[in-house]
Amino acid sequence: xxxxxxxxxxxxxxxxxxxxxxxxxxxxxxxxxxxxxxxxxxxxxxxxxxxxxxxxxxxxxxxxxxxxxxxxxxxxxxxxxxxxxxxxxxxxxxxxxxxxxxxxxxxxxxxxxxxxxxxxxxxxxxxxxxxxxxxxxxxxxxxxxx
Numbered sequence: 001x002x003x004x005x006x007x008x009x010x011x012x013x014x015x016x017x018x019x020x021x022x023x024x025x026x027x028x029x030x031x032x033x034x035x036x037x038x039x040x041x042x043x044x045x046x047x048x049x050x051x052x053x054x055x056x057x058x059x060x061x062x063x064x065x066x067x068x069x070x071x072x073x074x075x076x077x078x079x080x081x082x083x084x085x086x087x088x089x090x091x092x093x094x095x096x097x098x099x100x101x102x103x104x105x106x107x108x109x110x111x112x113x114x115x116x117x118x119x120x121x122x123x124x125x126x127x128x129x130x131x132x133x134x135x136x137x138x139x140x141x142x143x144x145x146x
Contacts, residue, residue, distance in 0.1 A: 003067055003085050011078050015068040022138065022145045025060040029053040029131050036124055044107040046120035051104045054097060054127040055079060057134045061086035064142045076101050087130075087137055097126060 006012045036049035058079045062068060065086055069078045080097050083089040100123045107114050138146045 001085070003062075003065055003082070006078075006082070006085070007067065010070050012062070012067040012082075013070050014066060015063060017063050017066055017142070017145055019145050021063055022060055022142075025056045025063065026131075026135070029056040029060070029127070029134075032056065033124070033127060033131065036120075036127075042113070043115040043117045043120040044112060046117075047100065047115045047123045048104050048108060050120065050123040050127045051100050054100075054123070054130050057127070057130045058083055058086075060134055061137065064138060064145055083130075087133055097130075100126070 003012060007014065030053075032049045032053035036046045036053070041049075055076060059068075062079065062082050067082075069075045069082075077098070080094060080101055083094050083097070084091065100119075103115055103119060103123075135146070
């Protein structure tokens with residue numbers, strides 16, 4: 001499967017990348033990486049904010065490739081799954097992040113207190129790793145966007 005196949009299925013739409021948009025997505029990720037460490041936040045919110053940082057990074061990779069997720073087609077799910085096709089993540093890493101997507105959804109919409117401090121830390125570590133990988137990938141493959 002390729003990003004072009006995803007576009008043909010309607011899962012993605014063409015989207016021209018710009019240096020400004022990439023900078024904004026990186027700034028959002030950096031903000032969230034800092035904010036999720038605010039003292040007094042519950043693990044639910046720490047995970048949700050760190051997850052958002054990771055989502056901004058995954059979106060940045062898609063945008064750099066010239067795409068955005070189509071409307072109403074599982075935006076977060078498709079964005080996470082696209083990491084295999086953009087940054088070359090292995091299925092295990094994508095599945096790990098997907099688990100945090102589901103955890104965040106439960107904590108935000110169904111059950112308060114469902115996230116442990118360890119899970120929040122793991123999500124933060126994963127988001128930091130993704131941010132670093134995105135930066136290196138952009139510099140190597142899309143230097144005009146950084």
